[in-house]
Amino acid sequence: MVGIVVVSHSAKVAEGICELAGQMASAGQKLIPAGGMADGAIGTDAYRILAAIEEANTGDGVLVMVDLGSAVLSAELALDLLDETVKNQAAIADAPILEGTVAAAVAASIGQPLVSVVQTAEGARELRKR
């Protein structure tokens, strides 16, 4: 199963999104929050993201979901800091973080490969709310 890392500037947001997506996911689904700084401040930390990606990877790759611009910078830096092998198995989605994570968790849980899980996350942009 593709693992999922949720990168937010807010630890609460990352944890909450993982909880919500976890409701829709199968038991073994990795959903790892990487929110906020080590000291609890608001922000993103590439090393925490890196550790989360390693934790989320069970061999089928990792989808990285990000909230705001600077989270993308930290996530991309985290990928650059990773082993080439893991790096090639990780993808940052250009998708709304909450909506994309929930949709991706369903796709990952049913065993979809990374490309499809990324597509599902990015397709969440088109989900209509009303």
Add this chain to the structure above:
Amino acid sequence: MVGIVVVSHSAKVAEGICELAGQMASAGQKLIPAGGMADGAIGTDAYRILAAIEEANTGDGVLVMVDLGSAVLSAELALDLLDETVKNQAAIADAPILEGTVAAAVAASIGQPLVSVVQTAEGARELRKR
């Protein structure tokens, strides 16, 4: 200033998003989380949303941001339960909850009217992350 209510199934998510958006907002900006159930469970509660809308409204209207499908149902029900006058001043955005709230908070903070704030929130769907 247009007030903003953030409706999520997760209290953590709603609070965290309000914190993130608050960083970008002016001091007087109302950002009211309406997350989870009264007992802390995951879910949405139309009466909590209703109370949050009333709290967020300073006369310039309220933007309601929602996470997943059933939050929309609860938010729409909350609008139906509101006074006609307040109801006509509230709008549910068809927008990604985190990205839309942050963008909308900026727009609301600079005094944009409700229609523009809704547009800004919904335009957040087009923001590219990479």
Add this chain to the structure above:
Amino acid sequence: MANVIAAIEALADVIIAKKEFLTELDAAIGDADHGINMARGFEAVRAKLAAANPEDIGGVLKLVGMTLISTVGGASGPLYGTAFMRAAVVTQGKAILDAATIAQMLSAAIGGIKDRGKAVRGEKTMLDALEPAYEAFIQAMDKGESLSKSLQAATKAAADGVEYTKTIIATKGRASYLGERSIGHQDAGATSTYLMLSALTAFAQEQSQAV
């Protein structure tokens, strides 16, 4: 009034008894909370009914609706909540639950669910149990069947509706995330609708035998 409250208690009993079953159904194609949600809602309903003293059927149903809205948490909260609130409107000032009133209630409830959820039959929701149940109820009544028999027909139609949900794709609610993979599973909300109808039917039967 007492028998309406007793009827609601019968609904609460079955929902609470089937909490795990409903949650399992929701786990397969949703977020594994429908039984938890509904049981939380009906526990609260029980407590509210014990404390309140509604004046008419409308008062009872409004209390049920409001309580479900604020305690269920899932999509079923605003949906069943709206259904009961709408049923409350058509039973304002009424004290006796006769067949015509039940028909009006079911019709109002369906209207509420449709307005709220914007679903139609065939989208794998509670409507796939409730709408055929309503139609079967009306048909049986028109044929001159007793209230009890008509409710039996409604419950049978709801059961068939639940079966039917196994064959279709969910296009509303969380199960729609699964698309075609939702086929083969019965809808949790249709099932809770069926369970409530069957509890109401059993309750009506007891009542009619007691009379």
Add this chain to the structure above:
Amino acid sequence: MANVIAAIEALADVIIAKKEFLTELDAAIGDADHGINMARGFEAVRAKLAAANPEDIGGVLKLVGMTLISTVGGASGPLYGTAFMRAAVVTQGKAILDAATIAQMLSAAIGGIKDRGKAVRGEKTMLDALEPAYEAFIQAMDKGESLSKSLQAATKAAADGVEYTKTIIATKGRASYLGERSIGHQDAGATSTYLMLSALTAFAQEQSQAV
């Protein structure tokens, strides 16, 4: 090595001293944390440098870069972090900070920031201070100016770059949310770049006078 560490400490001093100023700049068109972020980062850098014993300039800069990455938190974290990491690469094995090395460092830093942030000059970012500073530095060096004078020229160009950021629209980073309304405000990141360059310049001047 000691003077490189001392130079970094000079950067830390100015950033920490200007924490509130930088935060205010960011409050106007961003999220009011640039000073907080940078000061947290450089407090951590100070602590790390006190505990570590880097072997060369590259080792110092790598430590600075890694520490900023894990402690700054904002966009400036990965950006300055990458800048220092790239500068570390070109100073591996080096112990003396001469003009040619500084030129290489600045160039590597700019490359790092551009790769990471995908911005170009004119987008109201730190690049609007750093790139002109680099160019002025090179130009002064080419004219045969001293290191100290060349750094002065670089700092002057960075200051002009900060002024320039007041006249343009932000198209990268959080200030881009404001669009045209970002005009009239100076960029916080360009300002912290300027401050660090000016601290480095002052430090180099003291060093040259001491020699």
